[in-house]
Amino acid sequence: MQQFDVIVLGAGAAGLMCAAQAGQRGLRVAVLEKAEKPGKKILISGGGRCNFTNINAGPGNYLSDNPHFAKSALARYTAQDFVDLVNRHGIAWHEKTLGQLFCDGSAEQIVQMLLDECPDDHVQIICDADVSAVEAVDGSYGVMANGASYRAPNLVIATGGPSIPKMGATGFAYDLARQFRLKVVEPRPALVPLTLGGDDVLFRELSGVSAPVRATAGAGSRKTSFDEAALFTHKGLSGPAILQVSSYWKSNEAISIAFLKQAGPEWLVELKRERPKSALRTILREDLPDRLADALADRLGIDRELGNVSDKELRSAGEKMANWEFLPNGTEGFAKAEVTIGGIATSELSSKTMEARKSPGLYAIGEAVDVTGWLGGYNFQWAWSSGYAAAQAF
Numbered sequence: 563m564q565q566f567d568v569i570v571l572g573a574g575a576a577g578l579m580c581a582a583q584a585g586q587r588g589l590r591v592a593v594l595e596k597a598e599k600p601g602k603k604i605l606i607s608g609g610g611r612c613n614f615t616n617i618n619a620g621p622g623n624y625l626s627d628n629p630h631f632a633k634s635a636l637a638r639y640t641a642q643d644f645v646d647l648v649n650r651h652g653i654a655w656h657e658k659t660l661g662q663l664f665c666d667g668s669a670e671q672i673v674q675m676l677l678d679e680c681p682d683d684h685v686q687i688i689c690d691a692d693v694s695a696v697e698a699v700d701g702s703y704g705v706m707a708n709g710a711s712y713r714a715p716n717l718v719i720a721t722g723g724p725s726i727p728k729m730g731a732t733g734f735a736y737d738l739a740r741q742f743r744l745k746v747v748e749p750r751p752a753l754v755p756l757t758l759g760g761d762d763v764l765f766r767e768l769s770g771v772s773a774p775v776r777a778t779a780g781a782g783s784r785k786t787s788f789d790e791a792a793l794f795t796h797k798g799l800s801g802p803a804i805l806q807v808s809s810y811w812k813s814n815e816a817i818s819i820a821f822l823k824q825a826g827p828e829w830l831v832e833l834k835r836e837r838p839k840s841a842l843r844t845i846l847r848e849d850l851p852d853r854l855a856d857a858l859a860d861r862l863g864i865d866r867e868l869g870n871v872s873d874k875e876l877r878s879a880g881e882k883m884a885n886w887e888f889l890p891n892g893t894e895g896f897a898k899a900e901v902t903i904g905g906i907a908t909s910e911l912s913s914k915t916m917e918a919r920k921s922p923g924l925y926a927i928g929e930a931v932d933v934t935g936w937l938g939g940y941n942f943q944w945a946w947s948s949g950y951a952a953a954q955a956f
């Protein structure tokens with residue numbers, strides 16, 4: 563049996579940050595990783611350049627059953643703290659848009675940085691680890707993997723969520739949580755393309771067309787809008803605006819798209835006075851890709867000069883352009899989801915330390931927990947912040 567101070571399950575973003583911090587505090591850490599190498603999701607992230615944080619990251623950018631849960635960890639290890647770490651390692655980066663920070667070079671630099679942060683004499687990373695049993699014994703935790711036995715007073719669940727199963731992602735974290743009687747908020751795919759059925763299926767003919775829009779989803783206090791690009795696909799809708807609202811969307815709810823900022827009830831009525839000889843199609847083509855403009859004009863059924871269309875019809879068309887409802891019939895599922903919403907219930911954990919209230923010494927961090935960030939570096943920031951928080955508590 564090998565004795566450690568901390569066993570971390572999963573050498574992903576959260577697990578590596580946690581192991582590095584604990585190792586630097588002088589603790590002996592074993593990291594058990596199922597895959598053949600650490601940080602595989604980091605390597606594919608941000609198109610290979612890793613959108614490693616967002617300078618605007620704050621609690622308002624996260625979804626959770628408890629919207630306050632992420633506050634403490636995010637305040638104690640901030641986006642600037644991670645930027646300072648990246649700078650100390652001489653990794654060049656740039657802001658792409660909306661506060662999203664990417665490596666100039668490659669995501670490999672972030673994985674290497676995290677590995678370099680793990681002191682060799684304190685942190686042992688064991689890859690290809692097939693964890694077959696986890697148990698609580700005499701105030702500590704025992705883990706069996708590949709026939710070897712590991713024991714530590716602290717056990718960290720950092721095995722992520724089930725998104726992208728072809729990379730080996732599973733619901734292992736939830737099985738472990740249930741074993742220790744921790745509640746799990748029903749996991750569902752998030753930051754995921756939406757599929758269209760019914761009459762909306764006709765929009766699939768626009769596959770490949772993209773346009774900046776305002777997309778809105780969610781009812782009541784969940785109602786949230788994003789001003790980013792939407793992309794029509796052969797299955798439905800994708801692009802950053804749609805991925806963002808997918809996290810707020812629930813089955814049988816419509817999402818709304820404003821195709822033009824200036825659209826509204828009076829927009830076309832006013833244009834009719836200014837440009838009575840213009841056709842709606844021509845006006846839409848001025849701001850939207852031609853194929854999209856034509857498809858929308860066809861569906862609005864206005865193929866005449868504005869001067870020949872009644873104000874009532876124009877008001878209805880203007881309203882529709884500001885609030886075009888789509889009724890998705892589903893999502894492309896965990897296979898295409900960038901993250902998972904739901905997970906180990908925050909009510910079971912201390913927001914300061916990530917320790918399970920019912921099982922002292924048991925911690926959960928990163929995507930395994932019911933905290934999900936927006937698209938744009940927020941999910942890695944949660945992994946860094948929650949991993950750091952746990953490591954201060956052992």
Ligand code: FDA
Nearest residue numbers: 572574575576596607608613721722734928929939941942
């Ligand atoms: P993560 O998934 O990183 O790590 C979990 C680790 O546990 C894995 O190494 C896994 O192999 C291991 N594991 C699983 N089961 C195990 C078991 N039974 N035993 C031992 N080990 C086990 N976010 C962001 O902020 N910016 C971005 O640019 C991107 N880009 C991006 C692209 C794509 C394609 C995806 C799918 C996701 C992103 N994300 C992202 C999201 C981001 O990757 C995600 O939020 C973090 O990786 C979560 O970190 P964790 O450490 O919690 O899980």
